[in-house]
Amino acid sequence: MAETLQATTPLPTPGEAPSANTRKMMIVLSGVAALSGLLIVGIFQLTAPYIDANREAMVEAAIFTVVPEGTQKKAYGFTENGIDPDPTGAGFGERFYAVYDDAGALRGVALEASGQGYQDVIRILYGYDGVRQIVTGMTVLESKETPGLGDKIAKDPVFLANFDALEAAVGGETDVLSHGIVVVKHGKKTNPWEIDGIAGATISSKAIGAMLEASLRAKLPRLRPHLAELEGAGS
């Protein structure tokens, strides 16, 4: 590939007229940039509906994974003094989905949570059943954990089974979590609120437990007073 690097043409000496050349450079560069802009706008317009549909499908699949009994969903957002059926503008973690079955009965709520993992921030979606006071499922939305080790939090069936019926009981009038969500060493789970960790992915599995506990502590007092309202909103 010796031909790759060519000696550039020497700059025109003051005697020559550089204006024609400069004008050509400007015309070519702006022409190419304009063509590039047109192509990009075109492809953006063309693909936007498909990309939106893909994102929607991804969120939907995640919601019905964490609340397996549900078939319909309604999006909500948390506000300062309650909940709002229009989640537009609510950031990640401030949105949730009420999930109903075919008959319109509330089967659970899907909530977003995030926290620092081993590599980067991990974002999860989990289901919460307000009647049985349990977590009904967890799925990882976004993680950059180490492939083969930390990324097992998203794939390991044994680890994910922890969240099929994880106890998240509340006590007192303020609806606070009555005990922590504890991640224990692999094979040492004895209580229903404990998570059986992954050997080789201790930090990642503990991060999931920690973000789940933090989210339950923060969100349950804000969510539980509105469960009856959500129950009535089913169609």
Add this chain to the structure above:
Amino acid sequence: MSTAHNESFDIFAKGLWRENPVFVMLLGMCPVLAVSNSVINALAMGLATLFVLVSSSTLVSLLRHVIPKQVRIATYIVIIATFVTIVDYALQAISLEVYLALGAFIQLIVVNCIILGRAEAFASKNGPVQAILDALGMGVGFTFALLCLGGVRELLGNGSLLGVDVFGPHFEPWAVMILPPGGFFVLGAWLLLFAALKARSERRTIEKDGPHVG
């Protein structure tokens, strides 16, 4: 077969084997090592690069008489970046899952030296037909190399091929293979194999034709 036909085929075929961008020229190592941990990632990355390579080589070749020498690299980069953005959107529309798995490496095709290298060394000096053939050859050669790595790494590191379980539940995956060091191991093994094959075919040529004189 006419000579013209032969020549065109040669332009295409050199990228596959004799001047394979990965196994012979050792270009574009960053995506090769980073995203070859599964067959589907390798295939998506290879095809994305192939598309950018062919489209940008075609456009560079068509504009080769118009682009002033002083701003040629800037122009090539704008052209390449445009096609990378197109691939970026197209892949999001086709499969969001694969797009998320490839992460930043799709956007990083912009700085893949194979593409700028072919634009500068070949497309800017040849007509569009030859430029397309050259780009196709290089792109297919790159995809082939990625698949070579992706296949071995997914098989050993995850016990599967294209997501289908191969060895059954009792296989203990060799996790290092899908981690970055595995990329280096597998690339090294392939390079060794290719060098051995090349040495053998050279020895045969010498034996057949007799030693070269002068």
